[in-house]
Amino acid sequence: MAKTQSNRASLDKQPREVAAMFDGVARRYDVTNTVISAGQDRYWRWATRKALALRPGERLLDLAAGTGVSTLELRKSGAWCLAADFSKGMLAAGRFRDVPMVAADAMALPFADNSFDAVTISFGLRNVADTDLALREMLRVAKPGGRLVVCEFSTPVIPVFRTLYLEYLMKALPKVARVVSSNPDAYVYLAESIPDWPNQRRLAMRIAANGWASVKWRNLTGGVVALHRAYKLG
Numbered sequence: 563m564a565k566t567q568s569n570r571a572s573l574d575k576q577p578r579e580v581a582a583m584f585d586g587v588a589r590r591y592d593v594t595n596t597v598i599s600a601g602q603d604r605y606w607r608w609a610t611r612k613a614l615a616l617r618p619g620e621r622l623l624d625l626a627a628g629t630g631v632s633t634l635e636l637r638k639s640g641a642w643c644l645a646a647d648f649s650k651g652m653l654a655a656g657r658f659r660d661v662p663m664v665a666a667d668a669m670a671l672p673f674a675d676n677s678f679d680a681v682t683i684s685f686g687l688r689n690v691a692d693t694d695l696a697l698r699e700m701l702r703v704a705k706p707g708g709r710l711v712v713c714e715f716s717t718p719v720i721p722v723f724r725t726l727y728l729e730y731l732m733k734a735l736p737k738v739a740r741v742v743s744s745n746p747d748a749y750v751y752l753a754e755s756i757p758d759w760p761n762q763r764r765l766a767m768r769i770a771a772n773g774w775a776s777v778k779w780r781n782l783t784g785g786v787v788a789l790h791r792a793y794k795l796g
């Protein structure tokens with residue numbers, strides 16, 4: 563029990579606990595994701611790149627980028643893509659990747675106002691201690707007219723599928739993580755934090771309440787994941 567408490571963050575998400583948990587996950591993070599999502603992670607990353615519609619020469623901030631696996635996909639667009647995360651363990655595990663990386667806290671970004679054409683965060687916003695502050699920081703560093711794409715676990719829309727998915731999250735996922743992950747306890751946190759997270763409509767309202775305009779979303783894999791898109795008014 564003591565081990566469990568020390569290796570995963572609690573649902574009130576103390577930043578230091580979250581960073582330590584991801585430091586522990588880092589070594590086998592990429593492979594664990596692909597296994598527990600049955601390969602869907604690649605589709606979700608591809609869909610995020612399409613939603614951002616980046617052009618060569620644009621500047622993108624990939625926030626909570628972890629090992630840079632999300633950034634690598636985005637770089638295929640030809641845009642300049644910067645990976646930022648506050649877990650030094652995650653950044654170190656991805657340092658073999660040819661993407662620029664910076665240690666940064668989503669709640670106090672070390673960038674000037676109006677710096678990026680687009681800002682994105684994949685499977686990260688749910689983990690940030692203060693969601694609203696992170697959304698406002700992303701708005702601050704985006705250029706006028708700049709776009710936001712949030713890729714995050716969400717609520718499956720078909721009730722029967724939702725029930726089966728919750729069973730998978732609570733029962734099977736921790737067992738699978740025990741086989742593949744370098745910190746299986748973190749996946750208990752993952753399983754618990756997903757049902758706790760706002761559904762598609764509520765997250766859209768939250769994004770809009772923090773100053774982003776024209777918020778829309780699209781479900782992926784029946785709503786297991788949702789892509790929220792928005793703009794900074796010019």
Ligand SMILES: C[S@@+](CC[C@H](N)C(=O)[O-])C[C@H]1O[C@@H](n2cnc3c(N)ncnc32)[C@H](O)[C@@H]1O
Nearest residue numbers: 584626627628632647648649667668684686690
């Ligand atoms: C599930 S990983 C996502 C990594 C990557 N974006 C991906 O798609 O695989 C979540 C990341 O959020 C980062 N994170 C959580 N809170 C953060 C914060 N306040 N500032 C920066 N990064 C944060 C963690 O360190 C972790 O690397």
